[in-house]
Amino acid sequence: MGDDCGRLSANRAVGQEEEGNTTLFPERENWIARFMVERKLGKGGFGQVFVGQRVNGGNERGTGSTAMEVALKFELRNSKRCNDGPPYEWQVYNALGGSHGVPKVHYKGKQGDYSVMV
Numbered sequence: 760m761g762d763d764c765g766r767l768s769a770n771r772a773v774g775q776e777e778e779g780n781t782t783l784f785p786e787r788e789n790w791i792a793r794f795m796v797e798r799k800l801g802k803g804g805f806g807q808v809f810v811g812q813r814v815n816g817g818n819e820r821g822t823g824s825t826a827m828e829v830a831l832k833f834e835l836r837n838s839k840r841c842n843d844g845p846p847y848e849w850q851v852y853n854a855l856g857g858s859h860g861v862p863k864v865h866y867k868g869k870q871g872d873y874s875v876m877v
């Protein structure tokens with residue numbers, strides 16, 4: 760059974776974060792500064808997606824965690840629909856990310872008022 764925020768209610772737990780095999784940054788760290796957000800790609804039901812560049816440490820020909828160009832999805836954490844929990848989409852990407860046709864998530868974490876997935 761799902762809710763309006765795209766999470767399965769059975770999987771929701773207070774304060775729970777989805778770690779999986781991607782890096783989850785602590786809220787205190789300004790990790791988003793590692794990326795330069797460039798332009799908006801689009802908007803979905805739960806958030807907005809931007810294209811950005813890794814500020815350093817990337818490889819122009821790299822893919823995966825060394826890629827220079829990334830997509831960043833921002834979701835407002837305490838919007839009317841999202842009650843401050845990690846987006847259920849994070850769990851889905853943990854399970855499926857990297858499969859053929861499914862983007863791989865490199866980083867995810869809270870950043871101020873937003874949940875951000877790279």
Ligand SMILES: Nc1ncnc2c1ncn2[C@@H]1O[C@H](COP(=O)(O)OP(=O)(O)OP(=O)(O)O)[C@@H](O)[C@H]1O
Pocket residue numbers: 800801802803804805806807808830832848862
């Ligand atoms: N990696 C990407 N490359 C290019 N465009 C993208 C990428 N990811 C998202 N977009 C664009 O951003 C839009 C919104 O993405 P989003 O993931 O929010 O879509 P959605 O699945 O429709 O929304 P939601 O998951 O919130 O219901 C997409 O429709 C697409 O146009």
